[in-house]
Amino acid sequence: MSIDLSKLEKLAEGKTKIIYKNPDDVKTVFMVFKDDITAGDGVKHDIIEGKAVVDWQTNRDIFEYLNRQGVKTHYIESPQEKVSLVKKLDRKINLEVVTRRVAAGSILKWGNEEEGKRYDPPITQFHYKDDPLHDPMLDQTYVDYIIKAKSGTEYAKMVQMNEKVLIQLEKAFSRFDIQLIDMKLEYGIIEDDVYVIDEITGGSFRLWPYAHKNPHLNQPNVIKELNPEDRLDKDTYRMGGDLGMVQSKFGEIAKITAQFKNI
Numbered sequence: 001m002s003i004d005l006s007k008l009e010k011l012a013e014g015k016t017k018i019i020y021k022n023p024d025d026v027k028t029v030f031m032v033f034k035d036d037i038t039a040g041d042g043v044k045h046d047i048i049e050g051k052a053v054v055d056w057q058t059n060r061d062i063f064e065y066l067n068r069q070g071v072k073t074h075y076i077e078s079p080q081e082k083v084s085l086v087k088k089l090d091r092k093i094n095l096e097v098v099t100r101r102v103a104a105g106s107i108l109k110w111g112n113e114e115e116g117k118r119y120d121p122p123i124t125q126f127h128y129k130d131d132p133l134h135d136p137m138l139d140q141t142y143v144d145y146i147i148k149a150k151s152g153t154e155y156a157k158m159v160q161m162n163e164k165v166l167i168q169l170e171k172a173f174s175r176f177d178i179q180l181i182d183m184k185l186e187y188g189i190i191e192d193d194v195y196v197i198d199e200i201t202g203g204s205f206r207l208w209p210y211a212h213k214n215p216h217l218n219q220p221n222v223i224k225e226l227n228p229e230d231r232l233d234k235d236t237y238r239m240g241g242d243l244g245m246v247q248s249k250f251g252e253i254a255k256i257t258a259q260f261k262n263i
């Protein structure tokens with residue numbers, strides 16, 4: 001099957017993806033990846049040729065893995081390069097849900113958190129998706145208010161699902177001697193239930209390789225067990241790495257997630 005995107009109606013276009021109507025099924029939409037990369041709430045922006053294909057592959061392999069683990073996601077299949085078929089959202093929840101296993105990035109600024117501190121159980125934070133406001137963190141009552149929760153269980157479901165995804169992905173990456181540091185997901189309502197939506201790609205998490213074989217990861221701070229300088233994720237771009245380097249790191253992630261089908 002070949003899908004001619006030029007004949008489809010565009011429903012939405014964001015920074016990294018375009019959503020098209022599926023003429024054959026009102027309950028699904030096509031999600032098409034773009035070569036754009038952004039950081040700093042959209043202030044930093046570049047185009048990396050080939051990034052769309054690599055993101056599409058990573059996204060496909062991660063979502064297929066999560067679907068096999070029984071996580072409720074919008075993902076159905078990837079019928080053609082750069083194109084995924086997903087369940088259409090009934091309602092978007094305008095949140096980024098972050099779960100952290102190891103302290104890195106913005107959490108270091110919020111107190112006396114030392115880089116490499118390990119959180120067990122992992123910790124989860126909710127951020128309001130709004131670039132001009134810099135995605136402020138929200139508390140549960142405000143999250144419930146935003147969702148206009150009918151059943152009142154959406155918040156708890158998102159916490160539980162985010163933790164489950166972190167743990168499943170942490171397990172998968174550990175097979176390749178890589179630690180999942182933290183991760184952000186987005187959610188929406190489909191047929192009155194909470195689903196993981198959007199994309200999971202190199203910009204969705206931090207990934208640091210193990211510093212040596214058999215690292216001792218069950219201790220209060222794991223920084224000496226890991227090698228942040230060899231990070232595979234979008235921090236390479238945020239920190240000003242050249243675009244070729246960014247693309248090669250994203251390619252490394254795609255090679256790893258391609259092997260998730262065997263685990």
Ligand SMILES: Nc1ncnc2c1ncn2[C@@H]1O[C@H](COP(=O)(O)OP(=O)(O)OP(=O)(O)O)[C@@H](O)[C@H]1O
Nearest residue numbers: 012013014015016017019074086087088089197198
């Ligand atoms: N299952 C889905 N059904 C319909 N729309 C979806 C689905 N999953 C994601 N989208 C939408 O796809 C659009 C494009 O995504 P993209 O990530 O490029 O946007 P963005 O510029 O990053 O904006 P956002 O901050 O909303 O993510 C977004 O509006 C997102 O809500």
Ligand SMILES: [Mg+2]
Nearest residue numbers: 014015016198
């Ligand atoms: Mg987005």
